[in-house]
Amino acid sequence: MLLLVLISLAxxxxxVWIVQPxxxxxxxxxxxxxxxxxxxxxVTLAVSVLTVMIVGWLWSGTRRWWLKTVFVLxxxxxxxxxxxxxxxxxxxxxxxxxxxxxxxxxxxxxxxDTDIVVAVENDGEAVAYPxxxxxxxxxxxxxxxxxxxxxxx
Numbered sequence: 001m002l003l004l005v006l007i008s009l010a011x012x013x014x015x016v017w018i019v020q021p022x023x024x025x026x027x028x029x030x031x032x033x034x035x036x037x038x039x040x041x042x043v044t045l046a047v048s049v050l051t052v053m054i055v056g057w058l059w060s061g062t063r064r065w066w067l068k069t070v071f072v073l074x075x076x077x078x079x080x081x082x083x084x085x086x087x088x089x090x091x092x093x094x095x096x097x098x099x100x101x102x103x104x105x106x107x108x109x110x111x112x113d114t115d116i117v118v119a120v121e122n123d124g125e126a127v128a129y130p131x132x133x134x135x136x137x138x139x140x141x142x143x144x145x146x147x148x149x150x151x152x153x
Contacts, residue, residue: 008081011040040085106115
């Protein structure tokens with residue numbers, strides 16, 4: 001049963017560890033994270049069903065209360081990982097700014113010449129979003145040239 005719990009946790013914890021704000025990510029790490037995210041709902045559900053069947057089989061033959069407590073304690077992280085596999089934790093970490101404010105180029109004294117920006121030009125209007133300000137949220141919602149946009153990286 002412990003092996004089943006470890007399998008379930010191995011499906012949901014690596015994406016949380018690999019994909020974090022302000023932490024560099026490799027192409028292989030991101031690929032692994034997305035593969036685990038794709039398969040984790042199926043694997044964690046199968047492991048949970050198998051564990052519940054094992055616990056049900058062992059429960060009736062067990063008279064010791066402490067052993068039944070161990071069964072329940074083993075099931076808690078398993079069921080938690082099964083629930084977590086169905087959540088989009090990336091949205092928890094990378095959500096857009098609710099009330100972003102913008103400055104005109106001549107007012108943007110906080111921008112350095114060496115800053116990396118995400119630039120958008122639409123219908124004669126140009127904007128630039130400094131990456132160091134987007135680093136946590138990774139997404140900006142704005143209207144450029146009369147068209148609503150979402151800029152991300």
